[in-house]
Amino acid sequence: METFATRGYHNASLAEIAERSGLTQAGVLHHFRSKAGLLTGVLDLRDQSDLAQLGEERPRGLAFLAHLVDTARRNAEREGIVRLYAVLSAESVTSGHPAQEYFRARYAGLRAMVVEAIGEAADAGEVPAGLDPRAAASAVMAVMDGLQVQWLLAPEAVDMAATTDLVIGALLGRPVPGGG
Amino acid sequence: METFATRGYHNASLAEIAERSGLTQAGVLHHFRSKAGLLTGVLDLRDQSDLAQLGEERPRGLAFLAHLVDTARRNAEREGIVRLYAVLSAESVTSGHPAQEYFRARYAGLRAMVVEAIGEAADAGEVPAGLDPRAAASAVMAVMDGLQVQWLLAPEAVDMAATTDLVIGALLGRPVPGGG
DNA sequence: GTCTATATTTGGATAGAC
DNA sequence: GTCTATCCAAATATAGAC
Numbered sequence A, B: 001m002e003t004f005a006t007r008g009y010h011n012a013s014l015a016e017i018a019e020r021s022g023l024t025q026a027g028v029l030h031h032f033r034s035k036a037g038l039l040t041g042v043l044d045l046r047d048q049s050d051l052a053q054l055g056e057e058r059p060r061g062l063a064f065l066a067h068l069v070d071t072a073r074r075n076a077e078r079e080g081i082v083r084l085y086a087v088l089s090a091e092s093v094t095s096g097h098p099a100q101e102y103f104r105a106r107y108a109g110l111r112a113m114v115v116e117a118i119g120e121a122a123d124a125g126e127v128p129a130g131l132d133p134r135a136a137a138s139a140v141m142a143v144m145d146g147l148q149v150q151w152l153l154a155p156e157a158v159d160m161a162a163t164t165d166l167v168i169g170a171l172l173g174r175p176v177p178g179g180g
Numbered sequence C: 001g002t003c004t005a006t007a008t009t010t011g012g013a014t015a016g017a018c
Numbered sequence D: 001g002t003c004t005a006t007c008c009a010a011a012t013a014t015a016g017a018c
Helices: A002-007 A014-021 A025-031 A035-047 A062-075 A079-091 A100-123 A133-153 A160-171 B002-007 B014-021 B025-031 B035-047 B062-075 B079-091 B100-123 B133-153 B160-171
Strands: none
Touching (some): A002 A014, A002 A079, A014 A025, A014 A035, A062 A100, A062 A133, A079 A100, A079 A133, A079 B079, A100 A133, A100 B133, A133 A160, A133 B133, A133 B160, A160 B133, A160 B160, B002 B014, B014 B025, B014 B035, B062 B100, B079 B100, B133 B160
């Protein structure tokens, strides 16, 4: 994980991964049939410990959106994870990238969850009437992703949690804090 | 540009770039002292034809934010450019990446421009009183960047211009279209 | 300014011993 | 399950002819 996060997929070498694992390069390839297989293994492992694992027991409605802000807050303490996903998700759009299908599915699944949560909030009358749930869902996800890149390049210039909260609040028509 | 956009920096090869340029690999390196030099050359060239070139003659206040929406709209017709920046900006956060300083400066400059535009709009009374200009600026940039990755992976699932407009409008307190 | 030729390094992957 | 040894391909970069 750390090597893919720090180097990206293509610039990561099995030699470095092996060294950090206390193995030889051949030893690593005994457990994964290829470098691409290792990457998907890393991504599958990661999946077991975060958002995608929420599944059917996720918070509902506004609580889910609040959970996204919490995730952004926790992410500020987990630079490695943030870097891994920020680098690999963008790299995955290059031709023939082994994680392309993974991220396509991840975004589709995540978008569906956010759309559903917004729909739940709308049913409870907590969302402006004309809001397009799909556009809003894409927007929330995009803000979180985009903030990560900015934050990785200049951590002191960006507050991921506060900014995510600002956008979600604005989309929901929440009055600006301290403002009119 | 096309090769770096399609492959990313590390996975792009001078051989491919040379072939697409009608040169040999040595011929390419006659004009650029290294692969890294070629990348910065591409980025500098690109800069002459878009946002960063706006400089002091940019639109002011809300007109600048409207210009960002226009940029998102035009980007939907320029997949190559979108891919180039989406891939390289994220890749640039990896250690030792040759475009890291370029993107750090680009984001800082862009953020300053958006902050200024929001300040102008605020002076004109067109912005909610409590809005944090720096957070809002980061948010707008982040939305645009994040949407690009989603759009590259699933173009039919994302409307970059409409979603950018949605977020800007929400931050400015504009009523939702068709809504209450 | 472009080429051929080549140096040099590094990459992923495989075979087979232990 | 881990190793050594090796293969083969590809990479960037340089030297020097034309």
